[in-house]
Amino acid sequence: MRAAPLAVTALAATLLLTGCSGDGDSSGGGSAVASPSNGTTCRIAHMDVEVGPANVAPAAGDTGNIPVTLTNQSADCTLDGFPGIDLNAADSSASVPPAEGAKATKVTLAKGTAATFTLTYTRGEAGAKASLDVKTLAIGLPGADTQKSFKWSYGPVQGKSDNADDPNASVGAFTQAGD
Template identity: 40%
Template sequence: MRITPTTVTATLVAALALTACGGGGDDGDTAPSGTAADGATGAAAACRADRLTIDFGPSNAAPAAGDTGNIPVTLTNTGDTCTLQGVPATEVHSGGTSWTVGGQEGAAQPELTLDETATASFTITYVRGAAGDPERAVRPERVEFRLPGDDALQSHDWPDAEVALVSAEELEMTVSPFLPAGD
């Protein structure tokens, strides 16, 4: 058998590639695949209202019937790192009637991780209804919401005018998913 320069080159490349792989020993400097090198124990818990500062508003009121208004709600974490995902369970109340407010259709709902002092927000958006027309509008008294994974009820006075009715069971109102806020 005759050895050609191509065979010698291929043999040298293979030998160098194998030695670059290392001996397979553990030098203790790296964590096994899929684990945290710093000793972290897993995902953060859901954010709880009692560990957040919640700023409701001020609203951007709809100026006239048919116009859109919104109420930003800002959440600042005052506790350990926590997560928010989805939309808050939201209801609007007037007299003895309540309406469940749905999330914005088609909006992405990313999971947000809030470190201490980090902020997130969601927005309640509505269409203003015609004043004095109970068939087409309702004047809310309060809005209530719960954060995902937390049973604590947050209740706030409704700051704006009437809200348009889609039907007796539905307001022209939506709630956005949580989004990062601040810097």
């Protein structure tokens, strides 16, 4: 009698195929819906960006902190790495490195959720050769090739070793905002 083994095999195959349908399956098996785990990179064009309010450095040599909040206005995406920050003066610009010892984090943002990071800088002396007279702050996201620019109103930025093109500034890692 071969009917019983064939019936058991057919039943097992039917159960396996039914388990792969993805309809209402919360495990994600067989689902074609895009998810944050697919590595979709966040784009600055799809973000509402708020710069500040800042803890401004009041005088040359003082340190200031500028929080930046990014709120996703599009589909789920991922921030993986550090923000790309450029400080632009009238005739030059300088990139801001990650803070010493900072570790990049991977943050996934659903539509309407936010992440933050902090830009820390040392205020320079106005008109000094070692200070970068910053006019705009350009923000880019990791893995993307576009930036958004914002007016800089926090005074000149001191250069390291009296080199204005090497600003005494750093950027922190992304952190999830809110709950």
